[in-house]
Amino acid sequence: MIQLCVPEIRGNEWKYIKECLDTNWVSSAGSYVDRFEKEFSEYLNARKAITTSNGTTALFLALKVLGIGEGDEVIVPSLTFISPVNTIKYVGAEPVFVDALRDTYVMDVDKVEELITPKTKAILPVHLYGHPVDMDKLVEIARKYNLYIIEDATESLGALYKDKYVGTIGDIGCFSFNGNKLITTGAGGMLVTNNEELGEKAKFLSTQAKVVNENKSFYHPEIGYNFRMPNILAAMGCAQLENIDEYIEIKRKNAAYYNKLLKNVKGITLPEEKEWAKNVYWLYSIVIEDEYGVSRDELIKIFAENEIESRPFFAPVHNMPPYINCKRGDLSVTEELSKKGLNLPSSVKLTRGQIEKVCKVIIKIV
Ligand SMILES: Cc1ncc(COP(=O)(O)O)c(C=O)c1O
Numbered sequence: 364m365i366q367l368c369v370p371e372i373r374g375n376e377w378k379y380i381k382e383c384l385d386t387n388w389v390s391s392a393g394s395y396v397d398r399f400e401k402e403f404s405e406y407l408n409a410r411k412a413i414t415t416s417n418g419t420t421a422l423f424l425a426l427k428v429l430g431i432g433e434g435d436e437v438i439v440p441s442l443t444f445i446s447p448v449n450t451i452k453y454v455g456a457e458p459v460f461v462d463a464l465r466d467t468y469v470m471d472v473d474k475v476e477e478l479i480t481p482k483t484k485a486i487l488p489v490h491l492y493g494h495p496v497d498m499d500k501l502v503e504i505a506r507k508y509n510l511y512i513i514e515d516a517t518e519s520l521g522a523l524y525k526d527k528y529v530g531t532i533g534d535i536g537c538f539s540f541n542g543n544k545l546i547t548t549g550a551g552g553m554l555v556t557n558n559e560e561l562g563e564k565a566k567f568l569s570t571q572a573k574v575v576n577e578n579k580s581f582y583h584p585e586i587g588y589n590f591r592m593p594n595i596l597a598a599m600g601c602a603q604l605e606n607i608d609e610y611i612e613i614k615r616k617n618a619a620y621y622n623k624l625l626k627n628v629k630g631i632t633l634p635e636e637k638e639w640a641k642n643v644y645w646l647y648s649i650v651i652e653d654e655y656g657v658s659r660d661e662l663i664k665i666f667a668e669n670e671i672e673s674r675p676f677f678a679p680v681h682n683m684p685p686y687i688n689c690k691r692g693d694l695s696v697t698e699e700l701s702k703k704g705l706n707l708p709s710s711v712k713l714t715r716g717q718i719e720k721v722c723k724v725i726i727k728i729v
Contacts (some may be wrong), residue, residue: 365721367672368543368646371711374606379598391570393594399601400553407528407535409555414592414600418517419540421551421552423448423704424590425513425535426485430562431456435484436690437513440470441681442697443489447515448680451487459483460681460691463700466635468492468648470675471475471696472500479504485511490519490529492706493614494636498524498532503509505533513537517552520545521611523641530555535565540596545610545645546603548596556564558657608709611643617713618644624722630655646706648676657728659703669724676704 395621396414404412415421431437433455439448441460451458454552462471470488486505488496496514505512512533514520520538523528530536535558538544539702540551554569567573572587592600622633632650636642650661659675673724679697680686707721 364670364672365708365713365717366710367435367674367706367708369710369712370542370547371606371610375602381489383546385596389595390593391591391654392595395594395597395601398593398726399592399597399604402601402604403553406607407531407536407555408526409531410557410559410579411555411565413554413562413565414553414597415548415552415554415590416592418515418537418541418552419446419450420569420588420590421537421539421554422447422513423453424554424565424569424588425452425537426456428561429484429485429511429513429534429569431484431511433717434482436480436482437485437487438475438478438483439487440489440491440699441657441679441691441694442468443491443515443678443680444517444677446517447487447489448686452685454469454483456524457482458507458680458686460686460689460694460697462463462694462719463491464643465700467494467637467640468634468700468704469496470501471666472497472504474692475501475504477508478648478690479508483508483510483531484564487511487513487515489515490522492634492648493519493522493643494634495519495522495524495529497530497637497639502532511535517544518628518645519643521607522643527641534558535561537686539723540600540603543615546600546607548592548600548603550597551592551600561678589627611626613711614644614682614709615642617709617718618647620640621647621707621722624719625649625725628655628726631725644709646674647709648704648706650700650703651705652703655729659705660706662725662728665728666724668719671721671724672708674706676701676706
């Protein structure tokens with residue numbers, strides 16, 4: 364089976380985790396948590412990085428430290444994994460859905476302004492499948508209306524918008540280290556910010572809002588959370604981070620090879636990389652147009668018969684029962700992409716032969 368996207372474990376993971384086991388530092392204290400936060404912030408050129416239990420808790424925390432809650436609206440794409448939308452609801456705010464772009468699949472920034480109301484407090488762009496959102500335009504809108512930007516960069520670690528890493532451009536950026544992500548800790552997340560105060564607040568809230576008194580008793584001035592990452596997982600994160608640039612280069616080469624083999628196939632639209640972007644192709648994604656002759660869903664079945672795992676684009680969140688009555692703009696591109704978009708195998712360990720096998724299936728149908 365050629366799998367969709369599996370972890371790449373080829374560095375110091377065993378060594379660092381063994382060190383945690385040998386020294387008993389397996390839980391939330393220990394040197395690897397600080398080290399992972401430091402090295403991650405250095406990698407992204409961000410002031411602060413705070414580990415969390417997963418990407419969803421990082422997003423929740425971001426909304427919380429920015430004071431977003433009851434009565435507030437947050438503009439978010441509908442073409443996304445549901446997690447960022449759920450976190451808006453967790454804090455008591457309301458999502459307002461914006462459409463996607465046909466070429467890069469990310470939030471259509473030109474459709475954001477019309478959705479802004481006096482209740483809007485933040486915009487939550489999702490850098491989907493490895494490609495950045497057009498951040499300059501979004502920052503301009505946010506400044507004009509005094510809104511926060513929380514970047515969901517969970518699927519695009521290492522991607523660049525101009526010369527900046529995604530996740531470091533808005534007020535807060537969030538990352539995930541779930542097993543299918545570019546680097547993984549099994550489960551885990553990171554909140555990144557250039558605002559020291561927000562960073563400290565996030566760390567405080569994620570560690571039970573705990574103040575340790577002189578006699579070691581705890582004092583909690585507000586309600587905190589246990590969103591900590593254990594040392595044993597941070598150790599894995601440190602090892603994974605050591606190879607990140609190599610993984611990104613492999614993913615980009617694999618995408619280039621897919622592009623080369625598929626470029627003349629009628630009815631297949633290839634992924635774009637805008638001139639201002641560095642796409643990390645977390646999941647190499649294509650659109651199966653009507654003229655291809657076989658539908659996206661039929662193609663998924665044919666892939667499965669050939670022992671190839673593929674995945675349809677996310678189903679639009681605005682059609683899910685909890686969100687059916689939420690405010691929205693025109694979502695026609697989202698609807699279309701979710702019916703026609705397809706993620707192809709994208710693991711770092713994917714071989715050229717495997718890419719050829721996937722492309723042969725696509726070409727043979729034509
Ligand atoms: C766009 C997006 N946001 C948020 C998340 C949530 O991350 P986690 O699974 O670590 O909670 C994911 C993926 O898992 C995601 O794809």
